[in-house]
Amino acid sequence: MVARIPADVEMPDKIFANLNARQVAILAVTGVLAAWVYLITDGRLPVPVLAAIVLPVIACGCALALGKRDGLGLDRVAVHAFAYLRRNRKLVTAEEGVPEPPAWCRVRGRLPGALRLPVRAIREDGVLELAEGGTAAVVQAGTVAFGLRTQDEQAALVGVFAGWLNSLDTPVQILMQARPVDLSSLADLIEGTAGRLADPALEQAARQHAQFLTELGDTRDLLTRDVLIVVRHDGSEQASSWKRGPRRTARRDSSSAIVTRRAEEAVRSLLTLGVHASVLGADDVRDLLVRSLSPRRAEPVGIARPDEPITRGEGTR
Template sequence: MRHASNERLVATIPADVEMPDKILAKLTIRQVAILAGTGLLATWVYLMAGDRLPIPVLAAIVVPVIACGCALALGKRDGLGLDRLALHALAWLRRDRKLVTAEEGVPEPPAWCRVRGRLPGRLRLPVRAIREDGVMELAEGGTAAVVRAGTVAFGLRTGEEQAALVGVFAGWLNSLDAPVQILLQARPVDLSDLADRISGTAERLSDPALEQAAHQHADFLTELSATRDLLTRDVLVVVRHQDSEQPPTWKRGPRRAAHRNSSAAIVARRAEETVRSLFALGIHASVMGADDARELLVRSLSPRRAEPVGIARPDEPISRGQDA
């Protein structure tokens, strides 16, 4: 990678250790197993029906089987193999369409009651509880904390500044010893509340020119919200902690409470370290509290609902991207 100043920027990227191994003709074990199973199935069909069916009919049976096996083994969709995509599709079809909050599950109806369709399933949320400091206790065990971060204008920096930013970011990545997820979350924006707030404030302005400018800006926001699909973007860094001695699910008891408290303290410390590392990059970041974490989970359950936009803080940069 080179900058306009012809200075080369070097960043070490670790190898993909999760890439499956190739064992035969650049094929993985999964692909070889699917192709071998397809060959065995086609051979069995030929041996069983080769003497009883004419060649065109036999080919009409065997060729689709071979084609489906090759497609499952070699085909991909959005970087995911078609065999795994088919398994995910079957799992999705078997899932309950309607979910309700029931801790003990949905009880079966009595024998005299005839139910049409399927009963609703139990809603299993990934978060069991949110502590006062914003640390989330996960239902599967472990804890997590969310850091809300800003952005940095990387393209406007000089070559030396870009190299320094890349070095600091690479140092933070190399220092990680636990799973970390960087999430870019986009959601619709509703500017009607902001336009109404500006219109209400404009009447109290002493200067008529300022009042007219405020009304014009409110009209502009209303027109912009009606003619464009506006999105706002959040940059979230999720840090997790999973102790090997932690139970897979939370239970009551003094020992369980000690595990929860220690895990929450560790993940809170890692979140603070993440904030300090981002400050070194010139990025404003903060650990989300309990209220912000709850609002984040609510928004995640209804991602298409438009949210009212607020006013930027004095220390928050305002940039224009491609979201509008």
């Protein structure tokens, strides 16, 4: 027996003329609105004027119901755009929310909103404590030259990967992240060590290679790709359970142990595919979050850990 499963298992059901319920509702509302405009005019407007009023309404309704943008319906795109325009652009870190100003204070414009980050804290073992409850661990994986394998090897790789996917009992996110690469440090390293080479020909070749790396970084936007696997453990606790207390601390430790074990199982499963993988530690996770939140900005230097004192070096102001 063969059962065909569509590629998009979340595709809404078609209820009429190959249209889903959302599209039928939008077209019905558009038709009712066009009929209402026609009835209230009651022949008092010329046909060209009536057509100029009704046709744009029908066109907008059909576009919202049938149009798509990057696989997403235009009605949902419009809803997301409206929510984005209403969202506060100035955000500040305030866990309790931004208080209202006193009555005697006149505020021009809108008050800044509260910044709600999805990650509450990073544990010493690299596990993320999520603001909505639960924990997550990040696994960094390599890649495999799938196209260079034989047909039997490709089938074996697909089978092992499918077996790992079928063994999952919780949601897992596979993320492909591209980030810019700075070759200036590598070029400076080669330039600094070129003078200590014994052979003048090697020194000249090293300096030429350093110059090539510098020109390549100045004339091209270089990117590197990271393959990340995010393993989560939701549990039964909510965001309010992250408050202090011995019982809640035990829950966090238990959730951290569970998500760490699942991340290690993912690493072992990927090793059977010939893919090198490792669970990211606290420092690597911090760097990953910094790059994700500000991909085009320079990374902060010298971030102190919670238990480390903050000192001022010489020459700083």
